Every structure is written in structure tokens, then in C-alpha cells.
Amino acid sequence: MQPSLLNTVPMASPSSPTPLHPLSLLAQVSSRQVTGCLQVMSPTNTWLLHLEQGQLNYVSTAEQAFERLDNHLRRLSLQVPSLVSAVRVQVRLLFEQQATALADYQAICWLVEQQHLHPNQASTLVETLTKEVLEAFLDVRQGSYELIEGNSMGNAPRYCQLNLRNTVEECYARLKQRRNGFNQANGGYQKLSTAAVTAPPAEVASAPQPPTGAAPAGAKAQYTIACIDDSPTVLHAIDSFLDDKIFSVIMIDDPVKALMQVIRTKPDLILLDVTMPSLDGYELCSLLRRHPDFKSTPIIMVTSNTGFIDRAKAKLVRASGYLTKPFNQSDLLKFIFKYLN
Numbered sequence: 001m002q003p004s005l006l007n008t009v010p011m012a013s014p015s016s017p018t019p020l021h022p023l024s025l026l027a028q029v030s031s032r033q034v035t036g037c038l039q040v041m042s043p044t045n046t047w048l049l050h051l052e053q054g055q056l057n058y059v060s061t062a063e064q065a066f067e068r069l070d071n072h073l074r075r076l077s078l079q080v081p082s083l084v085s086a087v088r089v090q091v092r093l094l095f096e097q098q099a100t101a102l103a104d105y106q107a108i109c110w111l112v113e114q115q116h117l118h119p120n121q122a123s124t125l126v127e128t129l130t131k132e133v134l135e136a137f138l139d140v141r142q143g144s145y146e147l148i149e150g151n152s153m154g155n156a157p158r159y160c161q162l163n164l165r166n167t168v169e170e171c172y173a174r175l176k177q178r179r180n181g182f183n184q185a186n187g188g189y190q191k192l193s194t195a196a197v198t199a200p201p202a203e204v205a206s207a208p209q210p211p212t213g214a215a216p217a218g219a220k221a222q223y224t225i226a227c228i229d230d231s232p233t234v235l236h237a238i239d240s241f242l243d244d245k246i247f248s249v250i251m252i253d254d255p256v257k258a259l260m261q262v263i264r265t266k267p268d269l270i271l272l273d274v275t276m277p278s279l280d281g282y283e284l285c286s287l288l289r290r291h292p293d294f295k296s297t298p299i300i301m302v303t304s305n306t307g308f309i310d311r312a313k314a315k316l317v318r319a320s321g322y323l324t325k326p327f328n329q330s331d332l333l334k335f336i337f338k339y340l341n
Contacts, residue, residue: 020143023168027312029147030054030164031282037101037152042143047133048101050152056162057153058105058126059133065104066096068132072125073111082116102156104129109156123159130162135171165309172308223340226267228252228284229302230276234325238271241329242336255279259287266293269339271323274303274310286317298339 020040029038033054040047046062061068070088077083095107108125111117117125225247227238235251242249250265252258255276262270270288274281281301288294301314304325314322323335 020140022138022140023308023312024316026168027309027316030309036147036149038147040143040145042140047137054164056130056164056167057158059130060104061133066092069104087116126159131171135175138172138175165307168309169307222248224248224267225269226250226262227271228258229273241332255284258284269298269336271300271302274301282313282317285319289318
């Protein structure tokens with residue numbers, strides 16, 4: 001059985017608020033292709049994420065759900081004359097007091113059944129509400145959570161299914177833009193702290209690159225670098241970038257055999273491709289971290305995937321860093337010397 005990311009970061013108990021990292025939590029959900037309702041209890045609200053096979057059907061909150069829905073319906077009434085005030089009041093009377101995690105969504109379904117909304121308009125409304133709430137959820141820093149597996153949507157029509165990774169990317173970009181706008185409005189371009197965005201794995205170091213062929217002062221003369229990638233082209237490119245007077249490069253193109261080869265050679269640093277057949281890089285990194293010899297060995301994920309979900313997955317399996325393809329010799333050396341130092 002292949003290892004699960006949940007073996008690395010277990011689900012928290014819903015009993016008491018703890019530091020919460022939404023991106024890491026969503027990475028677990030995406031990795032497992034969850035079907036169910038993820039309930040996240042923060043000090044100010046309860047967030048309800050309805051998922052099907054890892055896709056988002058709807059995101060809402062226990063508090064202010066109908067205030068939010070009414071605001072959108074009021075704006076929509078400028079285009080849809082039937083959404084008069086009396087209809088909006090009727091919707092709230094019918095559904096607001098229902099003690100369910102889907103009352104506001106059921107209200108939208110009712111509006112479609114009563115022909116106050118066209119299904120296409122309902123799809124747009126559901127998508128807009130989902131993204132608005134998800135963006136706010138990404139800013140949560142404390143809470144507990146519980147996954148209630150199963151079909152949380154019941155027989156309700158699915159007005160949209162959003163790709164979790166792409167939707168998180170979009171919402172996070174908007175959140176970051178909004179934060180930057182707030183910082184500028186307050187008199188400066190404050191750099192957001194890494195902790196505020198769930199501490200993704202380290203980026204390329206800003207320190208100057210050591211010249212090719214020169215080891216850092218005080219470093220040992222020879223480093224062993226294990227490169228694990230199913231592409232011979234990538235392996236040979238990395239090998240050509242690394243001076244053989246400084247580096248001994250072990251090229252491994254079979255991820256299944258990689259674990260034993262790495263244990264046998266005990267490299268100083270591991271470059272690990274994310275996308276490989278049979279055993280992907282995240283799973284292999286998780287396995288290596290469980291071995292006592294590799295608890296602190298630098299493991300660098302190498303991938304063309306640049307998304308926040310991918311970086312959160314790397315953090316979950318305790319990768320040391322995240323090197324994005326394509327990269328040149330300067331990028332590679334800068335990264336390697338950062339972690340070897």
C-alpha cells in the first residue's frame with residue numbers, strides 16, 4: 001500500500017483550536033480525493049467545504065451565510081427582475097433556520113425550482129460564493145477540523161464542480177493581491193511573512209552563487225548528490241551542471257529501486273523529481289523521512305508544478321526545498337550550496 005500524506009500530518013481533533021495551515025489541509029484533501037464535508041472550526045466561524053472526489057462543490061460558513069447570499073441576490077436582482085425583495089425574504093424564512101450544513105445551497109436550489117433563477121445563473125452564483133468564502137478561509141490561522149466522509153450534498157443538483165488546485169491558486173492570488181493593496185494603502189510595501197501563507201518550502205536562496213568549480217570555504221572536498229528522475233535527459237543535464245571535482249553524482253531513474261540505492265549510498269543531498277511512475281516524489285520523500293538516516297538530509301523536490309497545493313504537499317512530507325523546472329546551472333548550484341552549507 002502506498003503511503004498517504006495523512007500518515008505524515010494527521011487530522012486534528014475538533015476539540016480545541018490549534019495553529020491551522022489551510023493550504024496544508026487542502027493539500028491533504030486534494031491528495032486523498034476526498035468526498036464529504038470538511039468542517040473547520042475557527043474562533044469566529046465554522047467553515048464548510050463540500051467535496052466530491054477532491055473537487056469543490058460548494059464552500060460556505062455556519063455564520064453569515066444568508067447575509068452573504070442575500071447580498072449577492074440583491075445585486076443579481078438588477079439583472080433578474082423576479083428576485084424582488086419579497087422573494088429574498090421568503091427564501092430566508094424558508095431556509096435560514098434549518099440546522100443543516102447546506103441550508104444556503106438548498107435555498108439556491110429552491111430559487112431554481114421556482115424559476116426565479118436559471119440553472120446557469122445558479123452555477124455562476126454558487127461558483128462566486130464558493131470562491132469568496134474560500135478566499136477568506138485561506139486567511140484562517142487557528143482552529144480545529146473534522147472530515148465527515150460521504151455524500152454531503154445528498155440529492156441536491158451539482159451546479160458546479162471546481163478543480164480544487166486551480167481554485168485555491170486563484171483565491172490565493174486574489175488574497176495576496178488584496179493584502180498587498182492593504183499594505184500599500186497603509187504607507188509601505190510590507191512583505192508578507194512566510195508564516196502568514198502557511199510556510200511553503202524554502203525558495204531559491206538570495207545569497208550569491210559560489211563560482212562553478214569552487215566549493216564554499218570550509219566545505220569538504222567532495223559531496224555526494226543523488227538525483228532521482230525517470231528522465232535520462234534531466235539526469236544527464238544535472239550531472240553536466242555539477243563539477244565532478246566537487247560533486248559525485250548518483251543518477252537513479254527507477255523510483256521503486258531508488259529507496260534502497262539511497263540508503264546504500266547515503267548522499268549528502270537528494271534531488272527528487274515529483275512526477276514519476278509507480279511511486280511519486282512526495283511518497284518517496286515521505287518514506288525517506290521515516291528512515292533514521294535521512295531525517296535531516298536535504299531533500300529538494302524538482303518539478304515543473306509551481307502551484308501552492310504542490311508546495312504545501314512538499315511541506316507535508318518535510319521536503320527541504322522546491323526547485324522549479326526549467327532551471328539553469330546557476331539556479332541549481334545556488335540551491336545546492338544553500339542546503340549543503
